[in-house]
Amino acid sequence: MSAFADTVDRTLEATVVPSFTRIGSAVRARLDRWIPVDSYDLRGRVVVITGATSGLGLTTARALAADGATIEIVARNATKAAATCEQLRTWGAPGGVDFVVADMGDFDALRAAATELGRRHSAVDVLVHNAGALDATYARTPQGMEQTVASQVAGPFLLTDLMLDLLRAADSARVLWVASGGMYSENLSVDGLEMRPDDYNGTTAYARAKRAQVTIAEMWAECLRPDGVSVHAMHPGWADTPGVRRSLPGFRRVMGPLLRSSEEGADTLIWLAADDGLPRETTGRFWLDRRPRGIHRLPRTRRSDTPDERRRLWDWCITHSGSPGAAPGCDATSVT
Numbered sequence: 001m002s003a004f005a006d007t008v009d010r011t012l013e014a015t016v017v018p019s020f021t022r023i024g025s026a027v028r029a030r031l032d033r034w035i036p037v038d039s040y041d042l043r044g045r046v047v048v049i050t051g052a053t054s055g056l057g058l059t060t061a062r063a064l065a066a067d068g069a070t071i072e073i074v075a076r077n078a079t080k081a082a083a084t085c086e087q088l089r090t091w092g093a094p095g096g097v098d099f100v101v102a103d104m105g106d107f108d109a110l111r112a113a114a115t116e117l118g119r120r121h122s123a124v125d126v127l128v129h130n131a132g133a134l135d136a137t138y139a140r141t142p143q144g145m146e147q148t149v150a151s152q153v154a155g156p157f158l159l160t161d162l163m164l165d166l167l168r169a170a171d172s173a174r175v176l177w178v179a180s181g182g183m184y185s186e187n188l189s190v191d192g193l194e195m196r197p198d199d200y201n202g203t204t205a206y207a208r209a210k211r212a213q214v215t216i217a218e219m220w221a222e223c224l225r226p227d228g229v230s231v232h233a234m235h236p237g238w239a240d241t242p243g244v245r246r247s248l249p250g251f252r253r254v255m256g257p258l259l260r261s262s263e264e265g266a267d268t269l270i271w272l273a274a275d276d277g278l279p280r281e282t283t284g285r286f287w288l289d290r291r292p293r294g295i296h297r298l299p300r301t302r303r304s305d306t307p308d309e310r311r312r313l314w315d316w317c318i319t320h321s322g323s324p325g326a327a328p329g330c331d332a333t334s335v336t
Contacts, residue, residue: 063266066093107155109142127176132148172229184298241262
């Protein structure tokens with residue numbers, strides 16, 4: 001990367017709107033000479049993707065399948081998952097594609113799904129935590145938790161824990177979290193994670209969950225560093241996905257043609273899953289457009305991100321998900 005490219009990138013990032021829209025991805029792709037995502041050979045690799053029946057998840061599954069990876073979809077609707085698998089086969093999935101049924105907020109279903117994946121595969125090379133909707137109305141999971149925090153924080157934490165043996169068995173496995181730029185507006189607050197019915201706001205709940213995801217990704221990265229498992233989080237910028245069209249119609253009307261396509265939004269996620277350079281050689285980073293980014297833009301969010309609050313978050317995830325206890329040697333003290 002040249003000094004000129006670095007200067008342009010910093011300017012884009014400081015201005016937010018150009019950075020997060022398709023302007024940012026187009027400029028950076030050209031300046032940094034991105035390797036096309038269809039140039040990777042992923043034959044023999046197993047990729048597990050949550051939320052892959054539409055939007056960024058489907059785009060990611062399609063690209064990785066075309067590169068030869070074996071794709072396993074984790075989806076809550078069996079009919080839709082089966083249709084997605086058939087669609088991927090039509091597009092080209094030489095490594096094969098299949099699915100397991102589990103809502104990311106249903107911890108019993110996640111345990112069953114992880115068990116089934118263990119029966120099918122001796123190792124998993126990539127686990128992608130992509131599932132996550134911005135829900136306008138309050139809802140509870142089968143275990144009684146608020147849906148957003150259960151499906152986007154506690155559930156992914158549990159699935160990561162349940163799949164550790166499969167990840168360790170792979171050669172340089174990686175765990176990837178799809179966050180959102182919306183998390184920049186929220187403090188790290190364990191007490192504020194699970195909102196009540198009387199104060200629920202879908203946009204706030206989503207942003208808080210994404211803040212927690214980025215923090216948890218950093219903590220898992222430290223935990224799994226000795227095992228050679230890389231953990232990264234990323235955000236896709238502002239992409240024109242079914243979720244945005246459903247949940248943020250006003251935002252979509254305003255931003256209109258500046259929104260990224262699904263392919264532009266998913267590019268960094270696909271790169272993190274496929275490339276054996278920086279995504280494999282580093283861990284614990286937060287990415288946009290194939291470059292690492294800071295996780296704070298506001299002084300108040302930085303002040304909230306304390307070792308004590310991180311320890312509380314890790315303990316909260318274990319307690320609320322019923323996790324087996326995370327990896328040996330990992331606890332709230334060792335991962336802050």
